Amino acid sequence: MIRGSEQFLAIGGVLIAGAVTHGTFFPQSRVFGQVISHGSADGAARVALTFDDGPTAGATDRVLDMLGELGVKAAFFLVGRNVEREPRLTERIAAEGHLIGNHTYDHFRLGMFGLARFWNEQIGRTDKAIEQATGLRPALFRPPVGHKTPFIMAAAARGGHAVVTWNRRALDGMRTTPERIVDRVAPHSWAGDIILLHDGVEPRSRRDPAASVAAVRPLINALRDRGLEPVRLDELTGLRPYRDAPEPSGTENLRSRT
Numbered sequence: 001m002i003r004g005s006e007q008f009l010a011i012g013g014v015l016i017a018g019a020v021t022h023g024t025f026f027p028q029s030r031v032f033g034q035v036i037s038h039g040s041a042d043g044a045a046r047v048a049l050t051f052d053d054g055p056t057a058g059a060t061d062r063v064l065d066m067l068g069e070l071g072v073k074a075a076f077f078l079v080g081r082n083v084e085r086e087p088r089l090t091e092r093i094a095a096e097g098h099l100i101g102n103h104t105y106d107h108f109r110l111g112m113f114g115l116a117r118f119w120n121e122q123i124g125r126t127d128k129a130i131e132q133a134t135g136l137r138p139a140l141f142r143p144p145v146g147h148k149t150p151f152i153m154a155a156a157a158r159g160g161h162a163v164v165t166w167n168r169r170a171l172d173g174m175r176t177t178p179e180r181i182v183d184r185v186a187p188h189s190w191a192g193d194i195i196l197l198h199d200g201v202e203p204r205s206r207r208d209p210a211a212s213v214a215a216v217r218p219l220i221n222a223l224r225d226r227g228l229e230p231v232r233l234d235e236l237t238g239l240r241p242y243r244d245a246p247e248p249s250g251t252e253n254l255r256s257r258t
């Protein structure tokens with residue numbers, strides 16, 4: 001009887017550990033709360049381009065140039081420390097009609113071990129930096145590397161943010177080439193996809209974003225060749241982009257599907 005109880009506890013422990021691991025490390029997991037990882041596939045064939053870790057001078061500005069030339073609106077999840085370094089570039093993102101989201105203040109990769117105070121500060125300081133640069137208060141938050149914990153989710157909710165991840169990634173946060181980025185994303189994308197790219201360089205990193213920048217134009221052209229039109233993230237998902245903006249109608253129905 002004791003042995004049976006021990007086996008039951010062991011199995012339970014494994015199941016709990018598996019659930020925690022899935023909830024933390026899988027960007028689409030909703031174990032710890034509501035996560036938006038893709039948009040609606042209804043109607044026109046649309047996808048959303050999202051860029052992380054900016055703003056970074058010499059990269060974000062070039063991405064903005066190309067998006068403007070191609071008539072595409074994207075979402076930029078910004079790092080607070082980078083916002084403070086590049087307030088004019090942050091202002092340009094908003095002025096050109098792109099969406100700005102919160103991507104923490106430091107992009108600390110071990111932040112998943114942080115507790116409530118750490119995450120409240122990371123999200124709050126970034127909101128403040130973005131608002132000072134643009135006058136806008138982000139309503140969307142993306143955790144670094146897509147990692148989620150109860151503390152992260154609670155801090156996001158406390159700040160009035162929806163948590164947005166992705167379901168298609170370019171893996172351009174590491175050494176790569178523009179061709180690999182396009183080949184990884186364009187042929188495998190479908191209507192409703194939220195695509196993760198990186199225009200910026202997170203603090204403490206020396207990553208060269210040149211490949212990501214060079215991939216923007218051919219990627220958009222390749223998506224359009226497949227009949228997929230890039231639109232702004234809030235247009236694809238129905239999410240409210242800023243906390244002083246009205247919530248689009250039908251959002252709750254969309255959330256129930258995502």
